[in-house]
Amino acid sequence: MTGKRYSTATAVALICAATVLAAPGTAFASPARPTSPATPTDPRPRTDKALEEVRKDIDKLYHDAGVATDAYNAAEEKADQQSEQIVKLAKDIAKGQAKLKKLKARAGAAARAQYRGGGMPDEAQLMLSDNPGRFLDGAGRLRQGQKATKGMLTELERTQEDLRIYAEDATARWKKLEANRKAKAASKKKIKKKIAAAEKLESTLEKKERERLRKLEEAAALKKQSAWVSSGALKDVDGKASPQGKKAIEFATAQIGKPYVWGAEGPGSYDCSGLTSKAWSAAGRGIPRTSQEQWKQLPRVDVKNMRPGDLIIYHSDASHVGMYLGDGAIVHAPRPGRDVTIAGAGSMKILGVVRPDK
Known part of the structure; x- marks a missing residue:
């Protein structure tokens, strides 16, 4: 059942990847921009430009919360x-x-x-x-x-x-x-x-605006994934998962759909490093609890040599981590308000790759 779930999830990721590969130079059209964006109290709906600013603000707030979460987990x-x-x-x-x-x-x-x-x-x-x-x-x-x-x-x-x-x-x-x-x-x-600041900012949006915001998030992620794939980063990546790596993947993909909760290590919810540490623990390999310590302590490998089960560390401060599934996809716990899901491995700024079972 779990294997089937992983196959289905990977298939979804492959469809996205195929779209990206088929159109590496896809341009994202800029929407019409009025002279001034709508304010939260303005009855007019926000423009995509205004929503994009909201998206960036929310991303930054959740990123800062992620850094603090790593510090909390470490303490x-x-x-x-x-x-x-x-x-x-x-x-x-x-x-x-x-x-x-x-x-x-x-x-x-x-x-x-x-x-x-x-x-x-x-x-x-x-x-x-x-x-x-x-x-x-x-x-x-x-x-x-x-x-x-x-x-x-x-x-x-x-x-x-x-x-x-x-x-x-x-x-x-x-x-x-x-x-x-x-x-x-x-x-x-x-x-x-x-998190409260991010939620407050998001609460000012109308239902349709929240839906558009999510689409903007997806578009931004797809754009980054497209650029990453087009760079040839996946050209030589063909590693096979180790037996322990397969077990870790099986555990991680079985958590898809469970909510992100900071500091959580399962079984009902996870934060990003809580998911990866528990997945590798289930595979019989104990690893550090936080993404920053995973980056510091685990053996590093080049992106071209990565294989399914490896952990991809994101952002310059190593504040996020996902597990590589193969085919340019990861499974990860994104942020508060989102569930464990499949995403493009290049949809965020990659710091490096580490291998728990090297």
């Missing part, structure tokens, strides 16, 4: 890691304290035994013995006891030092955790602000 991932490390340190501290308690109990027992012997050191008591056999037997036990006592004191000191280091490390990690929580809160605030 969340770090906070999760630091929380796990703090829990581990707490367990280590608890073990160390239990060990220290036992060592102190042993040291106390040794001190009490010495007190019961009149406070006289074992060496002195042994020297005063008038029994040669007892003296020789005691000398052996004394050496063993001294060695054990020295070892116990060394272990006691080492345990105390370990506890001191654990405590300092836990304090430092707690401070970092708090800093990441603040960064996460700041990013969350920025995301909500940018």
Whole structure:
């Protein structure tokens, strides 16, 4: 069923690609432009020029929200890691304290035994013995006891030092955790602000204008895809998906139609890197959570060498990611208000390509 869904989705992408390939030099006619665009309170419908400006403004707001989403996801991932490390340190501290308690109990027992012997050191008591056999037997036990006592004191000191280091490390990690929580809160605030501004701007449009806006978005994407295909970028691209890549594609395409939600990793919704990281996790390969870290940490490949399953990173700030399907198409979670879908791989500014299973 999933394979059939992928085939259908790819077929749709191929139809778009075929249109682009058939007319690489397609010109997009400029609409008639009046002397001044309609304002939001103007009863006249907006011109395509005015709508194009709205589209660009909305794109920028959602792009900024995407950058903030990556920062939010990164802070969340770090906070999760630091929380796990703090829990581990707490367990280590608890073990160390239990060990220290036992060592102190042993040291106390040794001190009490010495007190019961009149406070006289074992060496002195042994020297005063008038029994040669007892003296020789005691000398052996004394050496063993001294060695054990020295070892116990060394272990006691080492345990105390370990506890001191654990405590300092836990304090430092707690401070970092708090800093990441603040960064996460700041990013969350920025995301909500940018999305609210975009939604407010879009809400000023009439229903027909929103439909025209979507068509303008599609036209802009198609124009970029056309230019990308016409540049010959796909000329030598013929790689085949790896077994893991096929599994990742199967997972990603099965999410088509689910809504974009910032910070989401499924199963009901995704953001762009939430989709790609979960898809590759389903394929048995854990990758970084954010598009920026995917760009930083995963092996890079040339566009001409890319194959289905590879991740295409977009924009100069690596704020968006999609999974290459082949035939010049990607599956991705676009932005708030849109669903996981198939799009042209060149419909956005490509930063580069990374391969999770290289």
